[in-house]
Amino acid sequence: MNQADVSKLVSQLKFRVNPRLRKFRNSGGPEERLNWLRKTVTALIKHERIELNYPRADEARMYAERLISDAIRYGDCHKTTMDVADYWIVEKQLIHKLFKVLVPRYEHYNVAYTRLIKVPRVYPGDTLPKAVLELKGNPYPSLLPDTSTNRGIIHNVLLDEAKKAYRQQKYAEIAAKIDAAEEKFSDLKISGKDEKNVSSL
Amino acid sequence: MFSSLYPFYMVFRVKMFLNIRNGLSVATNSSKVIRQLCTKAAAFENVTNNKQSNESSKNNVVDYRHIYPEFLPDPKPEFRNVLREKLERSDMIARRTQIQIPEFYVGSILAVTSSDKHTPGKNNRFVGICIDREGCGLRATFILRNVIEQQGVEVKFELYDPTLHKIEVLRLEKRLDDKLFYLRDALPQYSTFDPNMEPELLPGGSTVPVNNLKVKLKPKPWLERWERQNLQGVEDLGLPEKFYIRAKELEKPWEKYDLMKDYMKTIPEEEQTEIFSEVQSHLHKLEVTRKQMKRKRVFVKPSKLA
Amino acid sequence: MSIIISTIQKCCVKSLEEKLLALSLTSTTQIREKHKLNPPPRLRNPTWFTKQNRVVKEEFLTHENKEFLREIVQDKVVESESKLPVVSPKEWNDKLQRTGVIARKVGIYPMWLKDGTRIQTTLLQVLDNHVIRYYTPEEYDPPRKQVGGIKNKKGCLLLGAESADPSEFTKEYCGLFRESGVIPKRVLSRFFVSPDAVLPLGTQVNVLHFQVGNVVDVRGKTVDRGFQGVMKRHGFKGMPASHGVTKTHRKGGCIGGGGEKGRVWPGTKMPGHMGNRHRIQKGLKILRINTKYNIMWVSGQAIAGETNSIVTIYDTKLPLRKPTNPVPFPTYIGEIDSTIPEDIYDEQVHMFNDPTISYDEK
Numbered sequence: 001m002n003q004a005d006v007s008k009l010v011s012q013l014k015f016r017v018n019p020r021l022r023k024f025r026n027s028g029g030p031e032e033r034l035n036w037l038r039k040t041v042t043a044l045i046k047h048e049r050i051e052l053n054y055p056r057a058d059e060a061r062m063y064a065e066r067l068i069s070d071a072i073r074y075g076d077c078h079k080t081t082m083d084v085a086d087y088w089i090v091e092k093q094l095i096h097k098l099f100k101v102l103v104p105r106y107e108h109y110n111v112a113y114t115r116l117i118k119v120p121r122v123y124p125g126d127t128l129p130k131a132v133l134e135l136k137g138n139p140y141p142s143l144l145p146d147t148s149t150n151r152g153i154i155h156n157v158l159l160d161e162a163k164k165a166y167r168q169q170k171y172a173e174i175a176a177k178i179d180a181a182e183e184k185f186s187d188l189k190i191s192g193k194d195e196k197n198v199s200s201l
Numbered sequence: 202m203f204s205s206l207y208p209f210y211m212v213f214r215v216k217m218f219l220n221i222r223n224g225l226s227v228a229t230n231s232s233k234v235i236r237q238l239c240t241k242a243a244a245f246e247n248v249t250n251n252k253q254s255n256e257s258s259k260n261n262v263v264d265y266r267h268i269y270p271e272f273l274p275d276p277k278p279e280f281r282n283v284l285r286e287k288l289e290r291s292d293m294i295a296r297r298t299q300i301q302i303p304e305f306y307v308g309s310i311l312a313v314t315s316s317d318k319h320t321p322g323k324n325n326r327f328v329g330i331c332i333d334r335e336g337c338g339l340r341a342t343f344i345l346r347n348v349i350e351q352q353g354v355e356v357k358f359e360l361y362d363p364t365l366h367k368i369e370v371l372r373l374e375k376r377l378d379d380k381l382f383y384l385r386d387a388l389p390q391y392s393t394f395d396p397n398m399e400p401e402l403l404p405g406g407s408t409v410p411v412n413n414l415k416v417k418l419k420p421k422p423w424l425e426r427w428e429r430q431n432l433q434g435v436e437d438l439g440l441p442e443k444f445y446i447r448a449k450e451l452e453k454p455w456e457k458y459d460l461m462k463d464y465m466k467t468i469p470e471e472e473q474t475e476i477f478s479e480v481q482s483h484l485h486k487l488e489v490t491r492k493q494m495k496r497k498r499v500f501v502k503p504s505k506l507a
Numbered sequence: 508m509s510i511i512i513s514t515i516q517k518c519c520v521k522s523l524e525e526k527l528l529a530l531s532l533t534s535t536t537q538i539r540e541k542h543k544l545n546p547p548p549r550l551r552n553p554t555w556f557t558k559q560n561r562v563v564k565e566e567f568l569t570h571e572n573k574e575f576l577r578e579i580v581q582d583k584v585v586e587s588e589s590k591l592p593v594v595s596p597k598e599w600n601d602k603l604q605r606t607g608v609i610a611r612k613v614g615i616y617p618m619w620l621k622d623g624t625r626i627q628t629t630l631l632q633v634l635d636n637h638v639i640r641y642y643t644p645e646e647y648d649p650p651r652k653q654v655g656g657i658k659n660k661k662g663c664l665l666l667g668a669e670s671a672d673p674s675e676f677t678k679e680y681c682g683l684f685r686e687s688g689v690i691p692k693r694v695l696s697r698f699f700v701s702p703d704a705v706l707p708l709g710t711q712v713n714v715l716h717f718q719v720g721n722v723v724d725v726r727g728k729t730v731d732r733g734f735q736g737v738m739k740r741h742g743f744k745g746m747p748a749s750h751g752v753t754k755t756h757r758k759g760g761c762i763g764g765g766g767e768k769g770r771v772w773p774g775t776k777m778p779g780h781m782g783n784r785h786r787i788q789k790g791l792k793i794l795r796i797n798t799k800y801n802i803m804w805v806s807g808q809a810i811a812g813e814t815n816s817i818v819t820i821y822d823t824k825l826p827l828r829k830p831t832n833p834v835p836f837p838t839y840i841g842e843i844d845s846t847i848p849e850d851i852y853d854e855q856v857h858m859f860n861d862p863t864i865s866y867d868e869k
Contacts, residue, residue: 004273005466006266012469019278066460087458159572285614295859322868
């Protein structure tokens, strides 16, 4: 390769992309891999939150993000984008959802459109790592822990106080420096005036 | 203007030593003629290039990617380093202060003048069609092809090689394909170009034309299985049906839907704008100084040009 | 008198006998020339090999408090960098060994010489190297001892590079940096130096430690390729693709003969783990130095490791390529400011804004 392809222009994805794609074990080769992944992408667009194996979720996330970012970039009047959307979305009524619901929702996002959360492993049970993949701005209750009460935790309270003390000390030091500089400056001025007087005399 | 020099052309005899790899050295016994031609060609060529570059500067910064593809780094994540890319770009611009590297594409006809190690004091000028352009940064290369004395000759030049004196675009156009390696298996008339070709001017403000020429290939055996490569610029190959059936079997129609594969082959738009907006001011400055230099040349020494 | 002597002799003989008895109990059969062999290396790590990274747990800090902690670290960095130890220049001679530096392999690109030849160069970015610790020749206890000892024993200088947030390291790792007052670093590396070339703790070493035109050795860790076959690992030819060959296309073939020596000889090239070993490229010439970004261009493209991996650079050990002119000793002293040019080129190298090369007729 050694040279970037200039025939296509893409928007940057807003999350850390894997350095290489997973091959997955499937008998059908690369074509089957995409067939397999597009079921996941369709399900994500349909249900907005799905639970599945981690590697598949991670892979499907990249494709879902690319699909949405292309839809935002080119809109529904662009033939290639429509073709790609037609390929990736198996249930065709969801193409309307992509262009009429998701595009307006994510148009002004500066962060990733999806969220991938690792699911804690249940013991005894399946040992494969699981994940939850969801579209941001979905109607379900949040899966992330509530951080509103964190302020009351003891080490946060202590750190708040430490911060106040640290800042006070810092400001005092800065003020002392400014005072010292001013004094010097005024001394210089006075001596300068004296010199001038002497010279004028 | 060129007709007055016509007798000299007859003197112009080219001896070639075709290197095994891709080098070529041409010893000429009338290097003066070549130099004169070069200056004339350069005068024309400068005019055309200035017009084009003015036009392109109005366009979006991202459109620079077609004109200066080598400024974009290799998208492979394991080779990337921001600092190295920055230094490489500054070195490329430093080299561009010494040589004008014009806008050209695969399918354009170029003339490259380079100094020749084996005949000191002389320069070697090679005219040919650009059949490939690849590599990024300081290792960007292009291949020129021509048929000289019934012998196909290809030379691989490095874009930033300091032994190149001049790169002239004699005919600025694109072909239907990104790589023209099939010219090696085409009839020689498609890759034969007159070494004394005059530069062709494009009318100001026009886009780069696409040549819809369909090339006729020689009968098999070929260097590659061209029927499998979905070539646009080739006439009907006239092969038995079984070749097309096999080609159909080996097609990968799903690849155009593999969005991440595309993504990993390109540099995203945000990064491209960053790179080209950094480079743009330098390139613009170079353009301005070149114009000033040209004006000086035109008015101070008119006798030499005429 | 004679009686006294005889009694003494008796006593001596008795004690000697006792000693012999004791010896016969403990001593074993004599092994010839055992004392001449080097003892086997004692497998133990140097003192600075402690557990580096801490297990980071979710601490439910508020956003402002995280910012506050970051601010404190930043202040500490500024404070530690403001204290500059005094280094006095010394006279250099070719017997002395200077310290090396820790660098990052940034990439490879071509450059051209003044005669038009193209060469490949590797870019090495010298990181923020600080002296962490010094072990005097007596203190330093190498894991591999030599019989008879080493004549000119070298001291050991521990250098660190890449400042990081101390909260990502363990306590004992951070303790390594207490003496020098430097903020904890991600990478540590030791260099042997002559006792004269010792740098005070906390000294920074930059790219101007080296000079353009001199020759260096670079040590890096090769790309880890995992378990590889014989064709990739040792460059064997393999077997033919057709002509009746079955199931042995990439195999090595015979590994030993029969008869009297019917066994596999030690060191036979076979499949196995490839890469992830430290390798040294010797005799690389410094062609260009960029003082703004602390980068040096070094000839060659075969330095071990991927792009963005860590390497160490030091003056070459090749006897005929050691520097002849004085080099900055013990290191370059002073800041890099506007008086120093941004790019320093070797005289052989074609600068990119030099005019085009043309060959003169002789």
